[in-house]
Amino acid sequence: MQISELSDRSGLTVQTIKFYIREGLLPKGSAVSATRSEYDLRHLERLRLISALREVGDLPVSAIQQIIAAIEDDRVSLHDLFATTQHAIGPHVAAPHDPHWRAAREDVDALVGELGWDVGDRAPARDLLAHTFVALRRLGFPITLRDLRPYVKAATEVADHEIGRVAAGTPRARTVHSLLVSTVLYEQVLTALHRLAQENASSRRFGKP
Amino acid sequence: MQISELSDRSGLTVQTIKFYIREGLLPKGSAVSATRSEYDLRHLERLRLISALREVGDLPVSAIQQIIAAIEDDRVSLHDLFATTQHAIGPHVAAPHDPHWRAAREDVDALVGELGWDVGDRAPARDLLAHTFVALRRLGFPITLRDLRPYVKAATEVADHEIGRVAAGTPRARTVHSLLVSTVLYEQVLTALHRLAQENASSRRFGKP
DNA sequence: CCCATTGGATAGTGCCGGTATCTAATTGGT
DNA sequence: ACCAATTAGATACCGGCACTATCCAATGGG
Numbered sequence: 006m007q008i009s010e011l012s013d014r015s016g017l018t019v020q021t022i023k024f025y026i027r028e029g030l031l032p033k034g035s036a037v038s039a040t041r042s043e044y045d046l047r048h049l050e051r052l053r054l055i056s057a058l059r060e061v062g063d064l065p066v067s068a069i070q071q072i073i074a075a076i077e078d079d080r081v082s083l084h085d086l087f088a089t090t091q092h093a094i095g096p097h098v099a100a101p102h103d104p105h106w107r108a109a110r111e112d113v114d115a116l117v118g119e120l121g122w123d124v125g126d127r128a129p130a131r132d133l134l135a136h137t138f139v140a141l142r143r144l145g146f147p148i149t150l151r152d153l154r155p156y157v158k159a160a161t162e163v164a165d166h167e168i169g170r171v172a173a174g175t176p177r178a179r180t181v182h183s184l185l186v187s188t189v190l191y192e193q194v195l196t197a198l199h200r201l202a203q204e205n206a207s208s209r210r211f212g213k214p
Numbered sequence: 215m216q217i218s219e220l221s222d223r224s225g226l227t228v229q230t231i232k233f234y235i236r237e238g239l240l241p242k243g244s245a246v247s248a249t250r251s252e253y254d255l256r257h258l259e260r261l262r263l264i265s266a267l268r269e270v271g272d273l274p275v276s277a278i279q280q281i282i283a284a285i286e287d288d289r290v291s292l293h294d295l296f297a298t299t300q301h302a303i304g305p306h307v308a309a310p311h312d313p314h315w316r317a318a319r320e321d322v323d324a325l326v327g328e329l330g331w332d333v334g335d336r337a338p339a340r341d342l343l344a345h346t347f348v349a350l351r352r353l354g355f356p357i358t359l360r361d362l363r364p365y366v367k368a369a370t371e372v373a374d375h376e377i378g379r380v381a382a383g384t385p386r387a388r389t390v391h392s393l394l395v396s397t398v399l400y401e402q403v404l405t406a407l408h409r410l411a412q413e414n415a416s417s418r419r420f421g422k423p
Numbered sequence: 424c425c426c427a428t429t430g431g432a433t434a435g436t437g438c439c440g441g442t443a444t445c446t447a448a449t450t451g452g453t
Numbered sequence: 454a455c456c457a458a459t460t461a462g463a464t465a466c467c468g469g470c471a472c473t474a475t476c477c478a479a480t481g482g483g
Contacts (some may be wrong), residue, residue: 008460020442023462028440033461038450040460050353057349059440060307066440084420091413098269122414123421131411137402140266144259146395148403155375156400156407159368164411166364168419186355187411191365192405193346194357196367200339200402202373203397204300205331210291210377212332217429229473237471242430249429249480268471275471372447 008034011044015052022052028066030055030073047178054182060085062189068093076181083171083184088125090188095129109138116150120157167191217243220253224261231261237275239264239282239292268326271398277302285390292380292393297334299397304338318347325359329366332394376400 008106012019025031032053034042051073055187058064060070074088075081113135117124167187172180221228234240240260243251260282267273267281284290284298322344326333333340350357376396381389 009331010298015377018442019460021440024441027253027462032408036461038449039447039459042461046419047249053349053352057231061345061349082420082422083423084416087413087416087420091409107304117410120414121326122410123417124413126411128410128413130413134406134410136270137399137406140262140270141395143262143401144266144391144395144399146392152379153403153407154402155372157411159372160404160407160411164408167296168412168415170296170361171419182353183355186353188409190350190353192408193342194362195365195369195408196401196405197339197343198362198369199262199373199401200300200397201331201333201337201343202366202369203331203377204333204337206373206377207293207296207393208332210380211291211296213291213293227473228429230471233472245430247429247480248478251430273434 006044006049007041008044011048011052014049015056017052017056025052025055025150028070030066030069050178050182054185058185058189061193062094064094064189068095072185076178083180086181086184087188088128090185091125091128091130094189096133096136097129098132103139105139105142106135108136109142112138116153163191163195215253216250217253220261221258223258224265226261226265233247234261234264239275239278255352259391261385263394265396267394270402271303273398277304281394285387292389295390295393296397297299297337299394300334300337300339303398305342305345306338307341312348314348314351315344318344318351323405324371325362372400372404 008012008019008022012022015022022031027034029050034044036042055069058069059066064072071091071093074084075086076167081089109129113131115133136211138148170183171187172183175183215223217228217231219298221231224231226234229422231240240257243257245251264278267278273281280302281295281299284295290298318341319340322340326340347357379392380396381392384392
């Protein structure tokens with residue numbers, strides 16, 4: 006198939022596809038002449054993955070670059086791909102030597118240790134959680150481990166479900182997509198349902214029907 | 215206090231504070247002369263709220279504008295403030311007449327109806343969820359109601375906990391902050407813990423220690 | 424009294440994710 | 454064989470966003 010068909014079937018403009026090729030998100034088509042290249046279904050699948058990560062996961066192009074690089078390297082294990090994804094989606098807050106931030110970060114590390122979770126020291130999600138702690142304290146709503154219990158429970162159940170569901174024994178490309186879908190896309194599913202559940206709870210508590 | 219002290223205590227530059235005043239996120243100080251205005255603790259609190267919504271919640275300034283406007287209008291009920299917040303944080307995807315999108319959106323509406331949730335027809339979270347459905351289907355990972363069960367359970371438990379915790383009977387300003395914190399900031403708490411739990415689950419399933 | 428600070432206004436910056444345009448080569452239809 | 458349409462590849466450009474820098478005239482504290 007040529008680029009115009011790829012454009013039609015992916016819903017992206019030819020310009021955008023060229024842009025993704027330039028950025029290394031999508032491999033070039035195989036050149037057939039100086040002005041034609043042939044694209045195949047793998048290109049289409051890749052574009053669908055990129056669209057999903059961009060539009061639904063709201064990932065920046067630079068994060069997708071890193072994920073794609075890990076996908077394309079066969080030596081990268083599934084768990085390494087997972088870690089790469091976590092690192093790519095950030096956040097990249099370099100919170101330096103503020104004592105409040107330090108304390109929050111230590112609280113997070115203590116929590117992870119207490120739960121016995123095997124999580125990289127540099128996992129950005131640790132920073133994200135610490136960041137919320139700092140903000141909550143500054144706003145006068147200090148957070149305690151007790152407050153976190155329902156979140157830990159909910160997060161654990163959902164995460165176990167997700168990782169358990171990742172297709173195994175299928176071609177690597179499929180497993181890889183499955184893993185990305187389970188993490189990036191289902192994070193949005195959880196967020197959306199969380200918001201809907203909140204609105205419902207808010208209506209029951211504060212609404213006036 | 216004058217603006218330089220406000221800057222020191224909030225951690226924001228004077229320029230940024232002026233910018234927020236211009237954008238209507240922060241009221242002007244009370245003018246004391248042509249070149250001095252007086253700021254008080256409410257300004258500081260407001261700046262902390264803005265920082266939290268920007269840095270932790272990653273909300274755009276335009277969303278914070280809408281939220282602030284609702285906060286400052288005493289006629290807005292808590293539940294209306296909640297709805298305003300939901301609308302402000304988006305997403306603002308105007309997905310038009312694509313049949314796939316329509317079908318996904320109908321699935322979402324059916325789910326909400328089945329659960330008996332009281333959620334506005336135009337709640338953006340409906341669109342967010344529909345968006346994930348479309349992407350998942352395009353990637354060949356169709357989603358079923360069965361898949362959603364753990365998410366619904368987790369979201370419900372957490373949301374009930376959050377809304378139940380909103381301080382009532384306190385001054386409106388405090389209750390309002392409490393509500394925003396419970397929604398915007400704790401969403402990040404859930405996301406962070408979800409990511410950590412996923413990494414742990416991934417390590418147990420795919421790691422090789 | 425004088426240099427730093429302030430309010431208020433206007434202009435500029437850096438990043439991001441695309442778009443637009445251009446050229447030269449090729450191709451499909453008639 | 455001709456010509457309009459398409460393509461690869463390169464370069465330039467654009468609009469939105471969240472600040473950031475500068476400038477000016479009026480203060481005001483040491």
